[in-house]
Amino acid sequence: MYMKKESARPIISRRSRPAKTPLSRDVIVSSALEILDRDGLAGLSLRRVAAALDTGAASLYVYLTNLDELHALMLDEALATVQLPKSRRLSWRDRLKAFLLSYLHVLYNRRGLAQLALSTISSGPRTLLIWERLLGLLKEGDVEDAKAAWGVDLLTLYVTAIAAEKSNWRESGEGPGRVKDALLSASVEEFPLVVAFREALLSGDAEARLDWALDIIIDGIVGGRLPAASSAVPRPTQRRGTRSKP
Amino acid sequence: MYMKKESARPIISRRSRPAKTPLSRDVIVSSALEILDRDGLAGLSLRRVAAALDTGAASLYVYLTNLDELHALMLDEALATVQLPKSRRLSWRDRLKAFLLSYLHVLYNRRGLAQLALSTISSGPRTLLIWERLLGLLKEGDVEDAKAAWGVDLLTLYVTAIAAEKSNWRESGEGPGRVKDALLSASVEEFPLVVAFREALLSGDAEARLDWALDIIIDGIVGGRLPAASSAVPRPTQRRGTRSKP
């Protein structure tokens, strides 16, 4: 039995009797993820989730505060399927990369989940478990605590972003066509380096790029400097803190 | 005079006479950016842009294919204000970091632009100019071509993602409160490392984290391995290519 935030009293569905599926947060989230898989983020709406559960959109508000909360619950639920390889024969680093690859697969393979992840603040138990595992792997690699903490932030943000980017290409139906066109038609007078680097810019598949980038980042986390408590770089006016921030 | 894609014939506004501002892509994009600044991405719509220009939403379709195209034009236009420090007294690396910081400021300081950037495929002239400048800086640092090319992808993706993340916190009105709450209430039985790393996970402001992460990534680009043309890591089923992919 789940309790909606700031509601001290448990919610009991009046559908405990047969015929209609009893409503609950779990049922709503599961149904929403099914719709996401089928129709992508553009096809996900409270009305469609309600219709799938044979109810009205307003009924969902008994269990959810709003659409943002549904998104957060969906993301956390989906992260349950991220897999950590169990084999101890792999190095900590290879297991870390495999874990991050699994994380990317979960985000990428469910239509729209990666985009949802980039606009959703998730802090549920499965998200915490992702952080726990990442910290464990970095600890196993003898990474200093401060670097591990900020490294987790960097790694998860990067993997989420690249999953979303790839998803955007897929959803657009033209892959990198538009960028390719821009590069191929770029003026050598205006963009000499872009034209000179054209082949390199277009080379490699997404997997190769990810693998390389993760090596770059992990190497940096392992061998780079410790985070400073503060920095002298000029800063924009905003609050501290970032999403998925462990 | 701008020509809409696949339209060989120039569009001439019937508003060339006084009283109403003549419509054009540039005018539409400028107006849209003003609305974005004021109301954020949730407050941006074709109807509101049309209303600001004293016309109907349907009129905009003479100049734009759809909302996605408006987003792409807005992003490209906004990138015009990204600044490269001119001083040659700074090292290539410091100028690179300052340039990336300017890029982040542009995305972060306009409400919703960072989120828009993450869901928009931009390949306009100003985007190409960003790539040109980044490649120039990396070349000045004697970074091999292949690493420079893929490094530009990594750097722009990461900076866009962190700008969006910070924007999400700002728009939510509670900053990292939700993540903080999750960390502070995490069970030590379930998440021993998360609890142990709690202080490190919450430490540092956004600027310090960005500065550290950029050092990690730039160090990696400079000293890391060359990209491989292909990789043995298991790959998900998707096309090659990523957004903002030079």
Add this chain to the structure above:
DNA sequence: GTTCTTGACGAACACTGTTCGTTATGCCGT
């Protein structure tokens, strides 16, 4: 049996992107 609480959900509100069809304006040819 009556009263009270509250889950369920339709209606309403205010909005969205996009297409269709019509009108009026400006350009071009005669």
Add this chain to the structure above:
DNA sequence: ACGGCATAACGAACAGTGTTCGTCAAGAAC
């Protein structure tokens, strides 16, 4: 100068959205 044509402008329509309001009915408590 006039008529014809192309098309910019834009309202109407369509199909949809998130969220709140108000009502009803079922179940619990007394």
